[in-house]
Structures are given as C-alpha cells and as structure tokens.
Amino acid sequence: MREALGIDKSVDILDHVHSLPEKDQEEAHQKLQAIERKAMVEMQPRQGLTELMDFLPNHEFSPIITREFTPPKPHPAGILEIAKSWDIPPQNLVMVGDSVDDMISGHRAGAATVLIKSEVNSHLNHVPETDYVISRLDDLIHVLESGFDAKPKSTH
Incomplete structure (x- = not known):
C-alpha cells in the first residue's frame, strides 16, 4: 500500500x-x-479460522472498529470507544491483532494485548506492549473462554 x-x-x-x-x-x-x-x-485463511468463526456467533462482538475510525491506531481511541459503548473499563478488554499498532493501541488503552504470531511479525513477541502470543486463531477461543489476566508473554 x-x-x-x-x-x-x-x-x-x-x-x-x-x-x-x-x-x-x-x-x-x-x-x-x-x-x-x-x-x-x-488471501489464504489462517489456521484455526474455521474454529474461531464457529465459536464467535454464540458471542456478541459489537461494535467492530474499522480503519475508517479516527483517530487510527496506534491511538487508543477505537478501543476506548468499545469500552464506552459496553460501559466497562478498558482494562477488561483484550486487543487482538497482528501488528505493532494493534499492540500499542491496546496497551495505551489499558487493555490486554494478544498477538497473532506469523512469520512476518515474530519480532513483536518481544515488544513490551505484547502481553500474550498465540500461533493459531482458534487459540483465541481458550483465551476468551478462560478470561485474561495480564501475565507474562506465552505462546499458547
């Protein structure tokens, strides 16, 4: 781009x-x-996409913030908007993404962050804003069902 x-x-x-x-x-x-x-x-779907998509219809994820939202990441405004619409503190949210902007925006909002690891972003495992690392999309199901308390980085 x-x-x-x-x-x-x-x-x-x-x-x-x-x-x-x-x-x-x-x-x-x-x-x-x-x-x-x-x-x-x-596009080739990531591993675990089907399982995650099967899980999500039973759980409401709205609103969804898109690239049109301003200010854009890494500003935390998108995450803060979700927290406001749900009437919960941002510390109760999890930002899931695959870029440094995702990790920074989640961290700045006070949310926990989950990095979806790939060949091109493995260096982000070590940035301080990354709380948790998963290798497959369906690894997120465990994180969402079990709850997430910020803890040392780990690969699920």
Missing part, C-alpha cells in the same frame, strides 16, 4: 491520505481499495 501511494514505512497510510488535497484523496482511496480487493481474492 505504501508503495502504491509513494510513501515510506515511517508515514502512516491513513494520515497520508487525509493530508492530501480532496481530489487526490479519492484517487488514493481507490488505490487502497483495489489492493484490498486483490488481497481478499488471493
């Missing part, structure tokens, strides 16, 4: 798009949507 927009890793994609003149924002959004459509067609 950064390559398509001509920006380097130090620049947040959405911040860049929002900084563009209005006519250029539409073109940038179209580029991003084309990349996302291509990725969805070529």
Whole structure:
C-alpha cells in the first residue's frame, strides 16, 4: 500500500491520505481499495479460522472498529470507544491483532494485548506492549473462554 501511494514505512497510510488535497484523496482511496480487493481474492485463511468463526456467533462482538475510525491506531481511541459503548473499563478488554499498532493501541488503552504470531511479525513477541502470543486463531477461543489476566508473554 505504501508503495502504491509513494510513501515510506515511517508515514502512516491513513494520515497520508487525509493530508492530501480532496481530489487526490479519492484517487488514493481507490488505490487502497483495489489492493484490498486483490488481497481478499488471493488471501489464504489462517489456521484455526474455521474454529474461531464457529465459536464467535454464540458471542456478541459489537461494535467492530474499522480503519475508517479516527483517530487510527496506534491511538487508543477505537478501543476506548468499545469500552464506552459496553460501559466497562478498558482494562477488561483484550486487543487482538497482528501488528505493532494493534499492540500499542491496546496497551495505551489499558487493555490486554494478544498477538497473532506469523512469520512476518515474530519480532513483536518481544515488544513490551505484547502481553500474550498465540500461533493459531482458534487459540483465541481458550483465551476468551478462560478470561485474561495480564501475565507474562506465552505462546499458547
């Protein structure tokens, strides 16, 4: 995505798009949507996805915060919005993700963080904002059913 927009890793994609003149924002959004459509067609599901999807319908997860929410991660506003809508403290939430922005936003909100480990993000096991590491999506079922109390990093 950064390559398509001509920006380097130090620049947040959405911040860049929002900084563009209005006519250029539409073109940038179209580029991003084309990349996302291509990725969805070529995407291979992660291990454990079917089991996690079978588990989730019995549990309500709403609202879901998307990339359109501002301010974007790593700002904690999205997680804080969920805590507010559920009327619970953010310390009772778990941020699940696969990026450093996911871990930082969860940590800044006061939530526990769960890293879904992959070949490209294993270095995030060691960032201080990562509380718990799972290898497969269905490992999250155990975390959700058992509750989560921030504890030393472990791989489930």
